[in-house]
Amino acid sequence: MPKAKFETIYKDLKKKIESQEYPYQELLPSENTMVTIYDCSRNTIRRAVSELAEQGYVQSLHGKGVRVIYQPVDQASFTIGGIESFKESAVRNHKRTRTDVVRFAEITADERVAANTGFPVMSELYYIQRVRYLEDKALILDINMFLKSEVPGLTKEIAGNSIYEYIENELGMAIVTSKRKMTVERATEIDEKYLELNDYNCLAVITGQTYNADGIMFEYTQSRHRPDYFCFQDTATRKR
Amino acid sequence: MPKAKFETIYKDLKKKIESQEYPYQELLPSENTMVTIYDCSRNTIRRAVSELAEQGYVQSLHGKGVRVIYQPVDQASFTIGGIESFKESAVRNHKRTRTDVVRFAEITADERVAANTGFPVMSELYYIQRVRYLEDKALILDINMFLKSEVPGLTKEIAGNSIYEYIENELGMAIVTSKRKMTVERATEIDEKYLELNDYNCLAVITGQTYNADGIMFEYTQSRHRPDYFCFQDTATRKR
DNA sequence: GCCGATTTGTCCGTATGTATC
DNA sequence: CGATACATACGGACAAATCGG
DSSP: OOOSHHHHHHHHHHHHTTSSSOTTTOOOOHHHHHHHHHTSSSHHHHHHHHHHHHSSSSEEEEETTTEOOOOOOSSSSSEEOOOHHHHHHHTTTTOEEEEEEEEEEEEEHHHHHHHOOOOOOTEEEEEEEEEETTTTEEEEEEEEEEETSSSTOHHHHHSSHHHHHIIIIOOOOEEEEEEEEEEEEEEOHHHHHHSSOOTTTTTEEEEEEEETTTSOEEEEEEEOOGGOOOOEEEEEEEEO | OOOOOHHHHHHHHHHHHHSSSSOTTTTOOOOHHHHHHHTTTTHHHHHHHHHHHHHTSSSTTTEEEEEEOOOOOOEEEEEEESOOOHHHHHHHHOOOOEEEEEEEEEOOOHHHHHHHHOOOOTTTEEEEEEEEEEEEEEEEEEEEEEETTTTTTTTHHHHSSSSHHHHIIIIIOOEEEEEEEEEEEEEOHHHHHSSOOOOOOEEEEEEEEETTTTTTTEEEOOOOOOOOGGOOOEEEEEOO
């Protein structure tokens, strides 16, 4: 799958860092050393390393070397700076999951929907509400809208499994960029109906817009999370 | 300030996108065109564009061009995928701010603190609690710990202004990487004492570790936000 | 403090591959 | 098929930071 050279190098380094062959706070081999190890140009090494830096695995220090700053995490967490589906992150954490589709409809975007989601007015959409269970606990209420023209043939059955799997494998569509916004909102009746909130009166809400490889926004999602099982991770680098 | 060529190009493009000279959904000039515009190599252009893609401003489409996917935001928001201080984001949004330092102490990290923060046991630390006001509303309770050896001479007065300004301008230290974790937590008595939570019983909590240019973790922060004024933005790209 | 070796940062020119139109 | 546009890769040059002698 990774036919690009820099990517195989990236993955190899990442694996060695995660297995602590290159431990926390140590320096990676120098770029010139890695050039001979991987038999490639310095630019290719630099590309792989900068990808690692983006993901918060390493930090490069001018004149000194590239230091590993990755520390293994214990807790189940969502998305370390990438796009990952519910199912994928569950598998990564070895958890049992279930999904209930509580609503599946086809709608046309009116003014209000368009303003909220970013879809053009009059877009034909699938509207889906799902409850996500992890180890038999209802943790997430997902509201998805998909552009019918881009994601044709969506069914309730597919929604019960993994929509992303369908989109990528069946439709062969590449998902590229996702813009997300995290807020905390008051619980609604719907939330209380489907999720066990104990006595929390609010939820963590992630709303997102996803673009495909044609630059078309084809998905709007709102993920409403039960507060005590929610964790969102992120790495940032300062722009001078 | 931006002495690097790719960075001036990056900033110029960013400005043109934000001012909608290059509007949403349009294509940027092709790489070869920009090579003649900015009088540089294609690599330099690509570097600038890939930076924009990382920040969610554009998306490049193989064989077609580079599409603008930036949309202006209305709401006051914190950090669009970067490291930004409270003061910086306030200024960016043209808001009036105030900071109350409610606690300023020097402590030594015991086992428990070390385990929570990631500092080594026995580290000498500054411990700071601050309440942040935006337009006279108490929005954030900040708990900071700084490594004394890396951030010497910190005072209550500096904490009342901007610690990052002190670190970067006075100490000349470069802040590079920040790892953050977002969760939602139940409100504590301290939270209720300092923040007006209305009847929210939880808060948005961002905990983070910051590394300087030497790869040393010099800061641990916990930012406890009043839910109704909290927004966190993020852009992700899918790794194939 | 200076000098040289090492290491990362920036930039260029070029070649080739691949997707789009 | 050819032209255009982005993607990957190479090799080389010089700058800037770090470190040891």
